[in-house]
Structure formats: C-alpha cells, structure tokens
Amino acid sequence: MMNVEYGMTNEKSFHHGLGALHSKAMRHPLLLITCILSAFFACACDGQSIVVAGKGEGSVWKVESATTHMYLCGTIHLLRESDYPLPGSYEVAYRDSKKLVFELPPGSQHDPQLAVRMRQAGSYPEGSDLPSKIRPETWDALADWCTKNGAGIGAFKPFRPWLAALTIAATEYAAVGAAPDRGVDSVFEERMVKDGKTGEGLETVDLQIGLFSKLTPKQQEQLLEQTLAEVKSLPDQFERMITAWRTGNVDDLNKMMFEEAKNYPDLMEIFLNKRNASWISKLQGYLSKNEPAMVLVGAGHLGGEGGVIALLKAKGYKVEKVKAD
DSSP: OOBGGGTBSSHHHHHHHHBTOOSTTSSOHHHHHHHTOOBOOOOOSOGGGGSSOBSSOOSEEEEEOSSOEEEEEEEOSSBOGGGOSOBHHHHHHHHHOSEEEESSOTTGGGOTTHHHHHHHHTBOOTTOOGGGTSOHHHHHHHHHHHHHTTOOGGGGTTBOHHHHHHHHHHHHHHHTTOBGGGSHHHHHHHHHHHHTOEEEESSOHHHHHHHHTTSOHHHHHHHHHHHHHHGGGHHHHHHHHHHHHHHTOHHHHHHHHTTTGGGOHHHHIIIIIHHHHHHHHHHHHHHTSSSOEEEEEEGGGTSSTTSHHHHHHHTTOEEEEOOOO
16 A cells, blocks of 8 residues: 555655645646656666767757856656656766756755655644645545555645645656656766766755745645646656657747646746746856856746746847757
8 A cells, every 4th residue: 555644655755746846736737746846856866877868859958158158957857767868968968067056955855854844844733634624526536546546545634735736746656657766857966976076056945845835725725636637647748748858849848837827827926937037147147157067957947938048048148959969
C-alpha cells in the first residue's frame, strides 16, 4: 500500500512532489509541476549520463551583453530514464560556463528540516481538517483516487488542498516513471559539485514555500480539483510537454500549460509573472560580469510575453537559440 503520508513511496517522494506546483489551478497543474517551480528535488542521478548528446535542439538560449554571456537553460524537474541523454545544447552550455545558477541554492534540497517545514506549511492547525474545508464532491473525488491507488484517505485529512494536490502529483508522476532525481537541475547540480564549479540560487526555499500561503481557500480547492481531474490524461500530456521541451518550442509549451490561464490571472501573477520579473535584475547582474553562467530554470518560465526570454530581449540583450556542435 502506498504511503501517502510521505507522498507515496517514501519521504523523498514527498519532498519531490511538493515543490513544483505553482500554477496550480490552471489548465495543466500536473504539467506545471515539472517545468516551473524547482521543488526541493534530491540529487541522486549520475551526471555522466548527460554527456552524450540526445535528440532534439533542447531549450537552451545564449544571452549576450557587452562584457560576457550566459545560457538560459529550460529544465524539466522530473524526467524518466528514457528522456536521457539530454540534447547536446545543454552540454555546450555547461562546458562554457564557470558558474551555475538554479532556482534554489545548491544543496537546499538536503536541508533535514525541509520536510518538516513543508508539512507544517501544508497542514491545518489542530481542530481543522481537509474534509471540513472543501466541498463534499471534492472530498469524494479524493476518496475515489485513494481507492484506485491503494491509499488511505485518512492520511490526507490534515493536509491543506495544495499539499494534497502535490502529493497526488508526486504519485502520478512516479507511476509514469518520472522522478526528480532524473530532473535536469539534479543532474547538473551533482555534476557541478564533482567538477568543482560554483553555484547559487535565484530564490530561497522559504520564498517558494511562501508562495502557497498566497493562495486563497478557493484557489487551493481549484488546484486540488484540477489535479484530480487531470490524472487520466497525464501520460499523454507529459509526452506532449517533453516533445515541446526537447525541441525547444517553449512558446508551444507556454500555450499548452496556460490555455485557460485567462481564467486565473491572479495565479499567473503569483507563480509565474512576478517571479520572472524579479529574476531579471539578478540575471542582469550576471551579465555585467565577465564570466559565463549557466542558468537553469523551469522551462515554463522562458516562453510567452512575460517569459524570461522576452523580458531580457526588452532590456536590449541579444538572445539566440543554442544548437549542439
């Protein structure tokens, strides 16, 4: 029987599913988990598996300033073994970079208090529980999901809706073989450590956890409902997302994820647009120095009018797609 209390198979899976969900109530919250929020993933993958160039151009762009350049590398936070090797453009970026920049500082996912903090943020205080905070229909849908997956519904009672949704997402991704220890961020962080390169983060764990506190009860329930509604279509949607990411079609990826985003503009602001905008000054800082950097962020951050690529172009930087040698 699945251990839902720790996000299905074990405590690591609990961490893994928790971090990436940020456009929650939009059309494809399950897909958003894999390509926007960094999500506290553990690093356990063999970095050497990425050296051989795989199919596709990849989602990598070179940004040039007057003094240096950096690489914007779109990542997917959970991948399958079959998704390797990565496109060769990632290797081009890594070999040419002195520093790596992730959404979260390297090593953040190893914080022993991470699970505790996430559980505290995602649980109701004593005297409140999930079935009393959501519609009976939503609770019944969750119970049906638990029955199909061999999970005990009681384990979900302390959870706020967003934590329940993330736990479900972690379970569903594991079922298709997608794991955070195979995520692009994880393999490059491990390789960075082995090669003695430096690294830093654009955000903090506290900031990412704090994003969820900005969701209203209604938004949280929408997130849970959307997640439960999309589990059947996950395999097909995941394949479509991987194709867009591997070919570097981030605009198509953006459209796929946010087909109904107009219905949730507040969520777009919280989880995507404001974060993208907040990164630009930091990215400009890297571009003002004289050492190349490899910036790895969820692929969902790159495309669209409010994406990082468009924002940097608006600042006058030259941005070009990278192709493998």
